[in-house]
Amino acid sequence: MPPDGWFRRKSKFAPAPAAQIDAQVPDGVAIKCAQCSEIIFTKDFEKNLKVCPHCGSHHRLTAEERIAYTVDEGSWSELFANLRSVDPLHFKEYDSKLAKSVQVTGLGDGFVVGTAAVGGVPLVLGVSDFRFMGGSMGSVAGEKVVRAMEEGIARHLPVVLFTASGGARMQEGLLSLMQMAKTAAAAARLAEAKLPYIVVMTDATMAGVLASYASLGDIHLAEPGALIGFAGARVVAQATVQKPPEDYQTAEWQMGRGQIDSIVLRRDLPQALSTLLVLLTGRTSENAGGLNG
């Protein structure tokens, strides 16, 4: 994790403290958008794929929600779910943080891999869950990213990864750092196999994850407003004299700097992915005209 407070700086959504919600609204029925401060009924919020109906802000999703919102119904089949983090360095409070994250998320670690279809296109899908220690990449997340890519190669399938991570997981020290090299090397193999690799950057994609497999896609998509950057706010402030621009390290700012191909609304992502994958794999439409021989 980066040594700074980017998660404090820009968390657009937060469960509304009960006192702030209209007293007549029972607990859990509504949340308050931290971006626009409007109250949103949970029912509407979920129907809107957790995008604020008032201001359009894209709320972070759990891996389960992301998969449900993305893949064709019934097509998901999870892989490598049995991988678990260990505490190789006996690092302060790592065991208890892991146990708590497992309990809160119901996941083995913060990265979920499986096969699925999106718009009828079969693929290997990987999704990071930011709730699990900030989506940080330790040995398990790194291994699962690599296995996702190797699975793509073995089954001759495109690979789509949704990123959301504070970076390398400090608690596994150098073992975490090396996951950057390991995932980058796997991305190189995937590229040599000429299989499409699409990265969808979601809030937040930072540090060691952005500086490894997240920046090596054939195509980089991002959700609107996602925080995407190398260093956290505190480190940037130490390294830079001038004040960052208002939109610094947003998906929009990164797109303006040439790092992102397209910013796609959450509801349009499945369509965008299937369209891109069909274009990249060169499958000609049945009703193609004269170019089809």
Place this chain on the structure above:
Amino acid sequence: MASLNVLDFEKSIAELDENLSKLHQIVADRNNPQNKPDLAGQIAELEEHRTALLSALFANLTPWDKVLLARHVKRPYSLDYIGSIFEDWTELHGDRMFADDGAIVAGLAKLDGLPVAVIGHQKGRDLKQRQQRNFGSARPEGFRKAGRVMRLAAKFGLPVITLIDTAAAAADIAADERGISEAIARSMFEMATLPVPIVSIIIGEGGSGGALGIAVADRVLMLEHAVYSVIPPEGCAAILWRDPDRKSDAAAALNLTAQRALELSIIDGIIPEPLGGAHRDWAESAESVKAALLQNLRPLIGLSAPTLVAQRYEKFRRMGRFTEMEAA
């Protein structure tokens, strides 16, 4: 004269050095009334004492002591090693896209007669150099220059040697604007399939992605007192204890020493430093580094490109510790 470049735990040595140097001056001056025949014996005794003290001090270095040694302002930097190890060093500047980053030097040279490409972080020795070299924190242009020179090496079949010595990659807004993350990622991506041998040596600080960005090698070595870490101890302490001053606790927690890196199979070997650290004898340090380079490069030279790349992949592929639960 007391020096500003002496670490706290080196102070007793510095005092001895001062006394020794005074005695040597007296011995050298025939007219000095204090120059008596028994001085030579005194000097020998003092030198013996100094060696014993240094050995004792360095047998019990903490991880934080190692961080300080790795950052020692008198420690040899990449260009110091390059100057004494290689022949015909020819520096190549610029990334052909935007700028020439002084934080990473790159060029061609000969190692014992063998043409190679050499790439290394370069910290500045004085204030002006430090500013010009961004304190050894590479900007995107540095990684892209490294990539360009590696591709050049691949084209002509030259082995690549990288020397790692950086606190971290540049983290300012300008670096972000020009894609520092992509530059690091791309460098690792390209190194993973580079069809020539690569040997990397962490000579001082191996600061997270800024270090690993040019260290995806067939053989990765560390100098005895170098450090390699996922995060600076100060940053780790700020997170763990909300107190950057607990950096020595953080240094211990991070397992950032060469000895631990070897035990964790992150690196392939440790290069011994002169007693008291590399900064006490640059020539001896350079000789050790050269010997290690030759020893590690030699077995790689005969390997075919596909074999090299496959072995390099497997080497990093294995890194990590986790368990796989039995299916329920």
